[in-house]
Amino acid sequence: MxxxxxLSENSARALARRTSRRSVLAGLxxxxxxxxxxxxxxxxxxxxxxxxxxxxxxAAAPGTAAPKxxxxxxxxxxxxxxxxxxxxxxxxxxGSQSMCPPGTDMSPVTWIGTCHNPGDGKDYVISYNDCCGKxxxxxxxxxxxxxxxxxxxxxxxxxYNWCSGNAKVNIPxxxxxxxxxxxxx
Amino acid sequence: xxxxxGIAAIALSWTGxxxxxxxxxxxxxxLRCMGCHLAAGSSQAGRVPSIRRSLVLFxxxxxxxxxxxxxxxxxxxxxxxxxxxxxxxxxxxxLSDLKVPPGFVDYSEAEIHSLxxxxxVRVSAIRARLLKTAGAKSRLP
Numbered sequence: 001m002x003x004x005x006x007l008s009e010n011s012a013r014a015l016a017r018r019t020s021r022r023s024v025l026a027g028l029x030x031x032x033x034x035x036x037x038x039x040x041x042x043x044x045x046x047x048x049x050x051x052x053x054x055x056x057x058x059a060a061a062p063g064t065a066a067p068k069x070x071x072x073x074x075x076x077x078x079x080x081x082x083x084x085x086x087x088x089x090x091x092x093x094x095g096s097q098s099m100c101p102p103g104t105d106m107s108p109v110t111w112i113g114t115c116h117n118p119g120d121g122k123d124y125v126i127s128y129n130d131c132c133g134k135x136x137x138x139x140x141x142x143x144x145x146x147x148x149x150x151x152x153x154x155x156x157x158x159x160y161n162w163c164s165g166n167a168k169v170n171i172p173x174x175x176x177x178x179x180x181x182x183x184x185x
Numbered sequence: 186x187x188x189x190x191g192i193a194a195i196a197l198s199w200t201g202x203x204x205x206x207x208x209x210x211x212x213x214x215x216l217r218c219m220g221c222h223l224a225a226g227s228s229q230a231g232r233v234p235s236i237r238r239s240l241v242l243f244x245x246x247x248x249x250x251x252x253x254x255x256x257x258x259x260x261x262x263x264x265x266x267x268x269x270x271x272x273x274x275x276x277x278x279x280l281s282d283l284k285v286p287p288g289f290v291d292y293s294e295a296e297i298h299s300l301x302x303x304x305x306v307r308v309s310a311i312r313a314r315l316l317k318t319a320g321a322k323s324r325l326p
Binding site (some may be wrong): 089104108109110112114125127153154156165181182183184 | 208209211212215216217219220221223224226229232233261
């Protein structure tokens with residue numbers, strides 16, 4: 001076994017001659033920093049957001065069906081999912097088109113319409129859940145109203161403050177999401 | 186003839202903006218009901234009544250069916266009688282905690298048509314009474 005001792009000793013001494021303790025620290029530091037930086041790379045995380053509240057029925061919960069083609073800028077009023085929105089876009093308020101900004105709650109009760117996706121030519125059912133609990137966001141106001149109905153058809157009207165349907169009473173409107181429910185067929 | 190076809194196509198596309206599209210029941214549920222009754226029909230206790238334990242139960246009696254068709258959300262929906270019947274039948278089979286019984290009678294276009302022009306006013310009181318009588322008859326918790 002002497003040859004193994006010699007091999008270990010020689011390789012350890014060779015390593016000590018070639019490297020310094022500081023270089024080990026530098027290498028380790030670079031590795032740790034690099035590992036921390038990987039999740040910061042620009043990846044679209046809005047698409048994999050989970051909806052609030054599960055569904056055991058056959059009607060899919062909003063946010064579960066993401067289209068393959070999703071053209072346009074989600075922070076723009078012209079973005080296809082915003083075809084019937086009336087309010088401040090949550091994407092400009094610290095949230096996204098499917099998630100509420102921190103400090104706000106999503107109203108489960110909402111109004112629902114359809115929008116045409118120019119990317120794949122299909123119509124999608126879009127749920128415009130309001131985010132509630134902070135004063136109005138004030139950024140990216142968008143009022144397109146396609147398919148909006150009069151107030152006497154509440155389920156097709158975007159003029160309601162849907163935060164009134166939240167579990168907490170009388171909490172203020174902050175911004176609007178535009179979550180995909182599924183394709184309209 | 187081609188010009189006539191063209192005019193007909195334009196007329197159709199024009200009227201198309203004002204009529205409900207013939208969607209499958211699940212999409213009609215998403216567009217007309219889900220905003221309040223939520224994806225699974227469970228709704229919000231105290232605000233929006235649940236479908237899951239009432240629809241199949243109510244469908245078993247004439248008074249219950251009368252309620253289901255005349256409840257404002259059904260009676261006043263922009264859906265046609267045919268689409269409304271298909272939607273209710275789909276809901277009974279897909280959004281219910283109670284299994285559809287063997288003798289379940291599907292809602293028909295004619296049945297919807299005969300009742301929906303008289304929407305209910307005292308909805309909560311009738312619903313509570315129906316649940317009480319139905320609950321006494323069945324073994325529901």
